[in-house]
Amino acid sequence: MTDRDTRHQQSMQKLKAHVDDKVANATEERGLLMVFTGNGKGKTTAAWGTVTRALGYGYKVGVIQFIKGLWECGERERLNDDANLEVAIMATGFTWDTQNRESDTKACQEVWQEAKRMLEDPEIYLVVLDEITYMMKYGYLDVAEVIAALENRPAEQTVIITGRNANREVVAMADTVTEMQETRHAFNAGLKARRGIDF
Amino acid sequence: MTDRDTRHQQSMQKLKAHVDDKVANATEERGLLMVFTGNGKGKTTAAWGTVTRALGYGYKVGVIQFIKGLWECGERERLNDDANLEVAIMATGFTWDTQNRESDTKACQEVWQEAKRMLEDPEIYLVVLDEITYMMKYGYLDVAEVIAALENRPAEQTVIITGRNANREVVAMADTVTEMQETRHAFNAGLKARRGIDF
Numbered sequence: 001m002t003d004r005d006t007r008h009q010q011s012m013q014k015l016k017a018h019v020d021d022k023v024a025n026a027t028e029e030r031g032l033l034m035v036f037t038g039n040g041k042g043k044t045t046a047a048w049g050t051v052t053r054a055l056g057y058g059y060k061v062g063v064i065q066f067i068k069g070l071w072e073c074g075e076r077e078r079l080n081d082d083a084n085l086e087v088a089i090m091a092t093g094f095t096w097d098t099q100n101r102e103s104d105t106k107a108c109q110e111v112w113q114e115a116k117r118m119l120e121d122p123e124i125y126l127v128v129l130d131e132i133t134y135m136m137k138y139g140y141l142d143v144a145e146v147i148a149a150l151e152n153r154p155a156e157q158t159v160i161i162t163g164r165n166a167n168r169e170v171v172a173m174a175d176t177v178t179e180m181q182e183t184r185h186a187f188n189a190g191l192k193a194r195r196g197i198d199f
Numbered sequence: 200m201t202d203r204d205t206r207h208q209q210s211m212q213k214l215k216a217h218v219d220d221k222v223a224n225a226t227e228e229r230g231l232l233m234v235f236t237g238n239g240k241g242k243t244t245a246a247w248g249t250v251t252r253a254l255g256y257g258y259k260v261g262v263i264q265f266i267k268g269l270w271e272c273g274e275r276e277r278l279n280d281d282a283n284l285e286v287a288i289m290a291t292g293f294t295w296d297t298q299n300r301e302s303d304t305k306a307c308q309e310v311w312q313e314a315k316r317m318l319e320d321p322e323i324y325l326v327v328l329d330e331i332t333y334m335m336k337y338g339y340l341d342v343a344e345v346i347a348a349l350e351n352r353p354a355e356q357t358v359i360i361t362g363r364n365a366n367r368e369v370v371a372m373a374d375t376v377t378e379m380q381e382t383r384h385a386f387n388a389g390l391k392a393r394r395g396i397d398f
């Protein structure tokens with residue numbers, strides 16, 4: 001073995017010991033509250049990746065699309081034949097397209113009833129509340145009501161919340177929070193959004 | 200209309216004008232190089248979300264799993280009946296399990312041949328090089344060779360690179376870079392990794 005090989009082996013042994021320790025200490029099992037926030041690309045995408053993963057094991061999944069529901073969506077197309085997946089869509093476009101607080105609030109409240117039903121159903125292993133942060137930010141949804149629904153959900157249910165500017169209360173109660181930070185975005189360099197990649 | 204409604208409408212009009220401008224300026228169309236890096240959760244997950252999306256439109260996709268290939272993987276299970284998806288797996292476990300530079304390098308080089316083939320194939324719309332950053336970091340792969348393969352790939356092909364510590368050269372040539380930052384991770388609070396959610 002060369003010196004480099006030996007050093008590599010030692011460093012990997014240390015890393016392995018560290019990871020083994022962490023695995024041994026992780027003993028609690030229950031559903032998680034995960035938040036994907038920040039201004040970078042990958043929040044909704046990571047949520048759909050997790051949806052695909054859960055469906056892969058045959059778990060039931062519910063997705064609520066609070067904003068992009070009317071957009072073309074390759075993930076939804078690919079998975080919509082799956083009997084274990086239920087998608088509920090807010091029946092307006094982007095709030096900057098409609099520019100009407102009243103109708104947006106109404107549409108949001110309607111789809112929130114679907115979300116509440118899912119958040120009470122112990123059969124649903126994973127619930128994705130896609131872009132719900134904007135609904136709270138714009139005041140279409142009452143933060144306290146969302147928090148209560150999250151707190152009272154079945155113990156085994158995991159919930160993923162996506163969107164920029166996740167509010168403090170939700171971040172405070174989350175088990176896992178990832179901030180997707182935009183280091184560079186092709187769109188800003190004049191590159192068109194691409195079918196099958198960006199939507 | 201109340202004052203609040205009017206202010207909301209004005210602010211949404213401004214936002215819409217800003218987004219419309221950006222969309223109008225984004226005119227170049229070609230495949231992208233995207234990097235999901237950082238120490239947070241969601242890098243591989245966002246890559247699989249994009250895979251699901253591309254498959255949803257019937258595009259061909261190639262995935263190379265450099266590290267987690269031997270792990271259980273719900274996304275792979277869910278999508279592996281899709282004739283448009285090809286997955287190549289590095290035939291070792293985590294490098295900290297094997298702790299052997301020589302055999303890891305060999306296994307890496309073998310699966311890299313599959314990656315190179317995909318990176319030359321204009322039929323493949325999306326190639327995911329999952330966790331390839333570690334291969335370059337540990338010296339299992341030559342950075343210059345990876346860069347050359349990326350530069351010479353078909354113009355319409357999008358490539359996603361995932362993993363911590365993406366090297367400068369790759370970041371410099373990327374169109375989109377997202378740094379997934381860990382704000383909080385359930386695992387560190389003693390919560391077990393969960394089937395269908397974490398793997």
